[in-house]
Amino acid sequence: xxxxxxxxxxxxxxxxxxxxxxxxxxxxxxxxxxxxxxxxxxxxxxxxxxxxxxxxxxxxxxxxxxxxxxxxxxxxxxxxxxxxxxxxxxxxxxxxxxxxxxxxxxxxxxxxxxxxxxxxxxxxxxxxxxxxxxxxxxxxxxxxxxxxxxxxxxxxxxxxxxxxxxxxxxxxxxxxxxxxxxxxxxxxxxxxxxxxxxxxxxxxxxxxxxxxxxxxxxxxxxxxxxxxxxxxxxxxxxxxxxxxxxxxxxxxxxxxxxxxxxxxxxxxxxxxxxxxxxxxxxxxxxxxxxxxxxxxxxxxxxxxxxxxxxxxxxxxxxxxxxxxxxxxxxxxxxxxxxxxxxxxxxxxxxxxxxxxxxxxxxxxxxxxxxxxxxxxxxxxxxxxxxxxxxxxxxxxxxxxxxxxxxxxxxxxxxxxxxxxxxxxxxxxxxxxxxxxxxxxxxxxxxxxxxxxxxxxxxxxxxxxxxxxxxxxxxxxxxxxxxxxxxxxxxxxxxxxxxxxxxxxxxxxxxxxxxxxxxxxxxxxxxx
Numbered sequence: 001x002x003x004x005x006x007x008x009x010x011x012x013x014x015x016x017x018x019x020x021x022x023x024x025x026x027x028x029x030x031x032x033x034x035x036x037x038x039x040x041x042x043x044x045x046x047x048x049x050x051x052x053x054x055x056x057x058x059x060x061x062x063x064x065x066x067x068x069x070x071x072x073x074x075x076x077x078x079x080x081x082x083x084x085x086x087x088x089x090x091x092x093x094x095x096x097x098x099x100x101x102x103x104x105x106x107x108x109x110x111x112x113x114x115x116x117x118x119x120x121x122x123x124x125x126x127x128x129x130x131x132x133x134x135x136x137x138x139x140x141x142x143x144x145x146x147x148x149x150x151x152x153x154x155x156x157x158x159x160x161x162x163x164x165x166x167x168x169x170x171x172x173x174x175x176x177x178x179x180x181x182x183x184x185x186x187x188x189x190x191x192x193x194x195x196x197x198x199x200x201x202x203x204x205x206x207x208x209x210x211x212x213x214x215x216x217x218x219x220x221x222x223x224x225x226x227x228x229x230x231x232x233x234x235x236x237x238x239x240x241x242x243x244x245x246x247x248x249x250x251x252x253x254x255x256x257x258x259x260x261x262x263x264x265x266x267x268x269x270x271x272x273x274x275x276x277x278x279x280x281x282x283x284x285x286x287x288x289x290x291x292x293x294x295x296x297x298x299x300x301x302x303x304x305x306x307x308x309x310x311x312x313x314x315x316x317x318x319x320x321x322x323x324x325x326x327x328x329x330x331x332x333x334x335x336x337x338x339x340x341x342x343x344x345x346x347x348x349x350x351x352x353x354x355x356x357x358x359x360x361x362x363x364x365x366x367x368x369x370x371x372x373x374x375x376x377x378x379x380x381x382x383x384x385x386x387x388x389x390x391x392x393x394x395x396x397x398x399x400x401x402x403x404x405x406x407x408x409x410x411x412x413x414x415x416x417x418x419x420x421x422x423x424x425x426x427x428x429x430x431x432x433x434x435x436x437x438x439x440x441x442x443x444x445x446x447x448x449x450x451x452x453x454x455x456x457x458x459x460x461x462x463x464x465x466x467x468x469x470x471x472x473x474x475x476x477x478x479x480x481x482x483x484x485x486x487x488x489x490x491x492x493x494x495x496x497x498x499x500x501x502x503x504x505x506x507x508x509x510x511x512x513x514x515x516x517x518x519x520x521x522x523x524x525x526x527x
Contacts, residue, residue, distance in 0.1 A: 021055055022037075035053050036053065101127075115156050118333040120332045132183075133162075135187060150176075151176035160332055168334070169313075169333075171337055175336060178217075179225075181207070181312065182225055186222065189230075189255060201232055201253055205255045206255070207283060210293060212413070214284065219257040234257070236257070237259050274304055282310070285316070294323075311324055346462050348474050348476065350489070350498060376428075377443055377445075378401075379448050380429055380431060383406065389401075393427055401425070447475045490504060
């Protein structure tokens with residue numbers, strides 16, 4: 001830090017002026033430096049890294065991350081092979097020639113990790129990031145970002161993407177899908193820019209997502225992975241000035257991350273060269289199939305010059321396969337884990353609650369030392385419901401709760417997510433805007449206050465309670481108003497081993513999915 005911060009242990013009075021905690025610092029104004037940890041006003045310069053930071057708290061986080069990234073980690077072989085085989089997991093710091101997996105090893109690995117590949121199966125999975133022939137700086141960034149080894153979806157999707165395959169990928173929520181398409185994108189863009197010595201980068205890849213929040217998250221992660229490489233990004237979403245987004249693209253970027261609507265608006269009003277884009281990613285593709293989104297996506301696709309297409313989601317309907325086939329001649333379908341089902345690390349609990357009693361039941365849970373596991377996201381069905389319920393939670397329980405929905409300004413939505421991530425706000429009451437792809441690493445509990453209109457949406461919402469396999473809990477309120485979803489909900493709960501409420505099991509709307517009274521587990525005491 002500057003002189004006052006560098007002498008942390010000095011008794012100098014100037015030390016008193018240094019902000020201790022993140023939330024003691026104000027937000028950054030346009031043009032001011034931003035803290036590399038939280039984004040607030042970067043008032044100080046870290047004396048050990050020269051990064052902008054806002055407080056001693058963020059300095060500590062920064063240095064602990066760097067210390068962790070420098071420590072060698074023992075990485076065991078992720079799968080057990082027959083005794084006659086050597087462990088074929090290659091550590092990232094092993095500079096020896098990496099041998100590709102044999103056919104037998106590939107089949108064994110895919111079977112053990114529940115990876116199913118349809119189409120071109122010739123590309124074997126990789127067991128370390130170093131096996132993918134990625135730029136050295138990217139490997140360093142991957143380690144700094146906290147990736148110790150590839151997740152199963154990354155093991156297969158990264159080499160398949162680098163091999164030029166168009167992909168349709170389904171994997172559980174929180175399984176590392178974003179990294180599986182960003183890592184090969186950063187690698188390819190960096191190599192192209194270095195080989196051609198481009199002073200002004202041209203768009204080489206585009207990622208489309210259905211929400212602004214997800215776009216922000218994807219671009220932030222891309223920046224971390226591309227730090228120090230010839231790789232720049234542009235965020236194209238509603239809520240921010242179009243002039244600034246256009247200027248950013250015109251200055252030269254490798255990756256455009258945006259929502260379909262704003263990109264169409266930009267393309268309609270301004271001339272932007274997109275014929276250099278060679279990779280198109282459709283994240284949360286099942287949502288992209290909805291009316292309105294689909295037309296926009298196809299309009300953007302026709303403006304490109306036959307790109308490699310990568311489609312991702314936790315749930316893949318048949319329509320997605322037809323869409324993929326219309327956009328690429330050969331599509332490799334990769335399925336990891338149990339797609340279209342909630343993450344198995346999420347412990348689900350369904351509670352039968354009459355509509356008039358739902359609010360009090362929610363308050364009871366939030367006030368219970370046994371059942372309240374913050375931070376919590378409460379999903380509701382409307383924007384007004386989010387506003388009213390968040391206020392009621394704050395008044396009735398004393399817990400600070402904020403609403404999150406599409407009518408919030410971009411600035412407000414960013415601040416709410418930031419406050420949630422740093423622990424200032426323990427409860428967010430949200431509409432489906434937070435049900436898709438948002439990587440809220442600190443979420444431990446999801447409460448589905450209002451059941452969504454489809455089981456697919458329910459799967460996404462429940463998945464917020466677990467990231468990268470860490471255990472989380474999801475509580476869902478059910479009553480007769482949700483009778484159209486009863487058969488699918490019962491099947492989903494059965495698959496995850498969750499107890500079926502007696503009223504739900506006995507409902508005539510559940511017939512065909514569950515026989516009332518047979519094999520029914522007891523409901524947990526206390527609900």
